[in-house]
Amino acid sequence: MNNAWLTVLKRDLLLALRRRSDVATTLFFFLIVSSLFPLGIGPEPAVLSSIAPGVLWVAALLAGMISLTRLFAADFEDGSLEQMLLAPQPLTLLVTAKVFAHWLVCGLPVVLLAPLIGLQYALPGDALLVLVWALLLGTPALSLIGAIGAALTLGVRGSGLLVALLVLPLYIPVLIFGAGAVAASQNGMSAQAHLSLLAACSLLALVLAPMATAAALKVSVE
Amino acid sequence: MNNAWLTVLKRDLLLALRRRSDVATTLFFFLIVSSLFPLGIGPEPAVLSSIAPGVLWVAALLAGMISLTRLFAADFEDGSLEQMLLAPQPLTLLVTAKVFAHWLVCGLPVVLLAPLIGLQYALPGDALLVLVWALLLGTPALSLIGAIGAALTLGVRGSGLLVALLVLPLYIPVLIFGAGAVAASQNGMSAQAHLSLLAACSLLALVLAPMATAAALKVSVE
Amino acid sequence: MSIHWFKYSSPQTFYPLAGKMIPWFAWLATIFLVAGLYISFAIAPTDFQQGEAYRIIFVHVPAAWMSMVIYIVMAAWAALGLALNARLSAMMAQALAPTGAIFTLLALVTGSLWGKPMWGAWWVWDARLTSELILLFLYLGFIALQSSIDDPRRADRAGALLALVGVVNVPIIYFSVKWWNTLHQGSSINMGAAPKMAMTMLTGMLLMALAFWMYTIAVALMRVRCIMLERERSSDWVKALSVGVKS
Amino acid sequence: MLLAAQGLACLRGDRLLFKSVSFELMAGGLLYVLGENGSGKSSLLRLLCGLLMPEVGEVHWCGKSIKQDPETYLSNLLYLGHLNGLKDDLTALENLQMSARLADSLVDEQKMLSALTSIGIARCANLPVRVLSQGQKRRVALARLWLTESKLWILDEPFAALDAASIEVLASRLNQHMSDGGMTIITTHQDVEISAQSTQTVRLSA
Amino acid sequence: MLLAAQGLACLRGDRLLFKSVSFELMAGGLLYVLGENGSGKSSLLRLLCGLLMPEVGEVHWCGKSIKQDPETYLSNLLYLGHLNGLKDDLTALENLQMSARLADSLVDEQKMLSALTSIGIARCANLPVRVLSQGQKRRVALARLWLTESKLWILDEPFAALDAASIEVLASRLNQHMSDGGMTIITTHQDVEISAQSTQTVRLSA
Amino acid sequence: MQWASWSAFFHMGGYAFYVWFSFGLTALCVVWEVLALRKRSAQALRLAKLLAQD
Ligand code: HEM
Ligand SMILES: Nc1ncnc2c1ncn2[C@@H]1O[C@H](COP(=O)(O)OP(=O)(O)OP(=O)(O)O)[C@@H](O)[C@H]1O
Ligand SMILES: Nc1ncnc2c1ncn2[C@@H]1O[C@H](COP(=O)(O)OP(=O)(O)OP(=O)(O)O)[C@@H](O)[C@H]1O
């Protein structure tokens, strides 16, 4: 692993550690959004368990997206993004380091928290397991795709909502396969196909997204 | 009406006009989020229509909240909030002007768009009408309460999520009465009681929230 | 200011050229439209299942086709603009987007207007409908991004990147939505229910589609001229043009 | 008319920046706040505006604590901090108009234009502030000094980022303000000649 | 070793800021970029770094276009813009460490401490940058100049917000850099004596 | 020819609303787009003229 890659990773993790509340809030957002639905929809367990895969995945999507809006914004505002662009290192590399740090800090906790919320929605045990697997395979794609949106909207006002507009449509395949995996296992079918598709999404994103993100960053810093 | 109140209102509307895309994105966010659920949950019209009130209200909550995160942020960052605090006018007054402008620009369009999405969820005609009334009575409360959160988290990094954390719990009564109103009319009952409660929420918020917001602003600017 | 603002094609020469091309495409569009409308209302027979409601097909299907084709063309222009740093290409992409979004919206609305009498519902979450809705979101994202960036050069490049990412995603979205819809409960409505299309119907649809094509080209040229005027308002050639305008 | 600070102390984080800062500023008076980087100049100015609460001490305006009667004080105050307080999406003119209206002073467009002319950016009057350079933005913010009727000006490094010509214009505006009986409190790291009926200095040490 | 700019032009929005700016900068040379507010100094500097694309013209480093071989160029470049590039939540030391690592230069803590001492803020070494004043932040950013091995320094108003003592320290560091055969490109509105083997000036007019 | 009379034509076999709304909306969009573009172009030219007079 490259030295600069590790530096950026370490820096972002250190920053997250200094601001532990940021990490906590992603989790709480996920938690609160997924707890709002029973309040709006009513406590019927049968209904809740049938909508659980969809609701949990939508909550994960939104939590990921909202925490991503600021992925590059702070670096942009204080000028350290400029410095990163001027480092004698390929920018794609540094971008992956930042995205990976973000995933470790925001994606992984959501994955680990999800089964707990699944329980509240009366999901059976094997569906919970599939849920964790699906999130584990799918959330990297969310982070990678979201990074493109974050980079494109840097320094644009009202960028929070704009990112949503750009990124959510691109998230849809992940949502469909992710929720599909859980639903399949709820209906007693194999979730294998869905999970493979999720992994494929993440791989494709890993190949293409950092390049697009790096290009977008260069455009935004002009 | 006070001169300064009108000035702030006019200023914020002018700014929104200059950035028309900001307004549009709130709407699109609402639209996209409410279209995500069918993708996660499946296309069954019966299921969709039973969860519609909850889902639409949650989408409205999120759209309102996310657009609120930046209610004072821009003014804070460029120093015009300082100037507003130093104006020889009661700050509560200026705050209500800002919140009102925000509601006109972000709340009202959501109210008007909601029935269209209700159609996609196969809601019947009278439930659609109740939905519009409920949103009309409830969204002012959302804006007013959200302003407190936005003021409290000014200048705090990762404030987007923090606002969610502070504000969403306070939104819960509005969510319950709002979704309840629509559900009642779907089940053939009168939505009157729910609507009155919503109006009461908004009134209470109008009395208390601006003061809390003004106090929070003073603390944040220190 | 005699620097070359445009490396590959200058708006100064393209502006009048586009102006000359517009009437031609407008006339072609009108001719195809008249022929298409004649077939759709005068020649095409009544459908024995759907009655006269099926005549919506003559706007619905061409609009749906155009919505997809325009996105691809737009992305191609954007890619070209990005690769060659050619601004005219970026402007073409920008000029196509609103028209594409309008056709997408038309496909959605006319589809809904067809669905109500046929299915009894304005909307169902069918694969094709859903992917068309997502296409609308992609268009809107492109437009919103471009309009919220003030520096035209930056807007061009950011928009181009987004269009490219979108074009990679469109097939993925299309198939995922298809599988989503067929893997679980089969949709209660079968889109293939329309009868085998008679030759006349096909001709009608093709003529209407051609009319929409020509219209799209004409309108995109008009819009690209506006964009040129707005971006270069302080350049000499625009000033010279504006002298003849009464204000 | 009198601004009096009595035994002010300021705590930032866990560091005591300064203590027992006292002074009295009369009509026509100029107060320099000097000190190294980080000695607490900006903090003192914010404290005098009432944006920051002093740990100990009080600020009086015409004999009354500014906490008691903020409205009178604020309508006599003009503060310009590190930040310009301009909206990027409004033009320079619109920005001036908004801030004048907020301060309840009525100014017409002609007056605003001449203010912008005085500080040499009339050319940018109808441009959105977003596209201006650092120094140009600062000058739009400073144009308020030509429009206000406030007696007390509190300016935090007004000369930073300005070119030589603009510094001169600004200095002469300050001279005029003082000779009209106004008061000014200012921090700066640059050597600029300002004349006043009485000049005081508060020196903070880090 | 040579930096050459050939016929640079810069377009911002729809305004042509400058055109046909050319110069050659040799080892030991100093280039002042002067001009009024808004004349395009910052834009020119960003263009020389490759952060901004020139409308016309090219920048060459040792005979090669910087677009052709960015890595060699960037590893010889140190840029300091209006923004400090510091993370508020990290301490001054940590900030220095991160930027050194990003630039691939190895520095130990001792060296960083002595850099902070040179510019007079060793006391703040372990404070989070968030609590520092404007001038202190700027000084942390400038401490990089004591750690780098880059040949070409591009500095945008490095003296702004600094107090008199710090300005002197910085000027003498610049002198030393030039006498070691480095090159510097600088904008400033302040009069500061810097000595170099050869001094050039590019004057932009608005 | 399919149609017994003009009124039968406008009646569209009971689907008048759906059919005419579809075609009408399409026509409306087309007309609106063209008009909006003409206005935009005129406005751009007018602004350029103002700028030229400066
Ligand atoms: C909002 C509702 C609707 C939307 C968004 C929609 C969308 C589309 C799209 C995107 C196409 C082009 C697909 C292709 O060529 O591969 C299409 C074609 C078509 N649609 Fe719709 N549609 C809607 C409603 C309907 C309804 C209600 C009907 C009939 C009952 C219908 C019948 C057709 C037919 C017959 C085609 C042509 C199929 C072909 O050429 O392969 N659509 N529609
Ligand atoms: N929000 C804060 N929390 C804690 N400490 C702070 C805060 N703001 C400033 N400080 C500390 O207060 C001290 C004084 O800051 P201040 O901005 O008043 O200095 P200054 O004299 O204006 O310096 P400069 O000349 O650099 O602008 C600094 O050393 C800084 O460490
Ligand atoms: N993003 C942008 N879009 C459009 N115009 C811009 C942009 N950034 C700067 N400008 C314009 O470019 C001009 C030069 O800006 P620049 O920041 O390079 O000036 P400067 O010489 O550094 O001025 P200062 O001394 O005030 O820092 C300004 O007049 C400004 O209007």
Ligand SMILES: [Mg+2]
């Ligand atoms: Mg200060």
Ligand SMILES: [Mg+2]
């Ligand atoms: Mg500058």
